[in-house]
Amino acid sequence: MSESPTVLWSRPESERSGTPLLVILHGYGADEADLFSLAGQLPAEFTVASVRGPLQAGPGYSWFPLRNDLSYSVASVRTAATALEEWIDSVRANHSSVSLLGFSQGMCMATTLLRHRPADYAAVVGLSGFVVDAEGDAFFDDSAVAALKPEVFWGRDQADPVIPETAIESTNVWMRANVQLTKVLYTGIWHGINAQEISHVGEFLQYKVLAAK
Structure with missing residues (x-):
């Protein structure tokens, strides 16, 4: 990669060594500050790194063009x-483990990373998003994921107005075939996150990552 991304860290570099890393990936049109406040609501053992997407998208950034975009x-x-x-x-060598948390398009990114090298991640949290259609691309090694059955938390609202039902259906199929799934449905968060969901995410990370050492 020619240049490092813009990253917000929850603790200074001198205090990161040996800590579990949680990489946060924002949604379309947001930036690294958007979800950074979640760091204070998650288990304190984690070092949180919130990363900015590479492409300009409206007032913020994205990871890749939207599905309905010609590009x-x-x-x-x-x-x-x-x-x-x-x-x-x-940065991996500085940490005891790496987990991923992605919201919306960030969930697409988190699950794509998991599908490329599933053994690299202790757990993945996906919020109000979906899994991309790999279209046969060899980068997505779903057989390796299925063999490993990694821990994934998937939280969403069934009334989410943003994510298409077809994407939800295909994500459901993929999750049930390939991962150890913790799936929770919320009411009234639409395409968002609430305190109850973050509390559940914290419990998931505590149990699946910190207690699993």
Whole structure:
């Protein structure tokens, strides 16, 4: 990767060594500050790194073009994931484990990274998002994911007005075939996050990552 992404860290570099890392990935049109406040509501053992997407999108940024954009392709998802993976690899050795938390398009990114190298991640949290259609691209190694059955938390509102029902259905099928799924439905959060959901995410990370050492 030619340049490192913009990252907000929850603690200074001198205090990160040996801590579990949680990488937060924002949604379309947002930025690294959007979800950073979640860091204070999650288990204090984690070092949180909130990463900015590479593409300008309205007032914020995105990881790849929207599916209905003519410039969208699986290759654009793969390119973004590869660059993000390179950055994670550059900091991985400093941490006891790496977990991912993605909201909306950030969930697409988190699950794409998991599908490329599932053994690299202790757990993945996906909020109000979906899993991209791999369209046969070899970058997505779903057989390796299925063999490993990694821990995934998927939270959403059935009334989410943003994510298409077809994407939800295909994500349901993929999750049930490939991962150890913790799925929770919320009412009234629409395409968002509430305190109850973050409390559940914290419990999931505590149990699946911190207690699993």
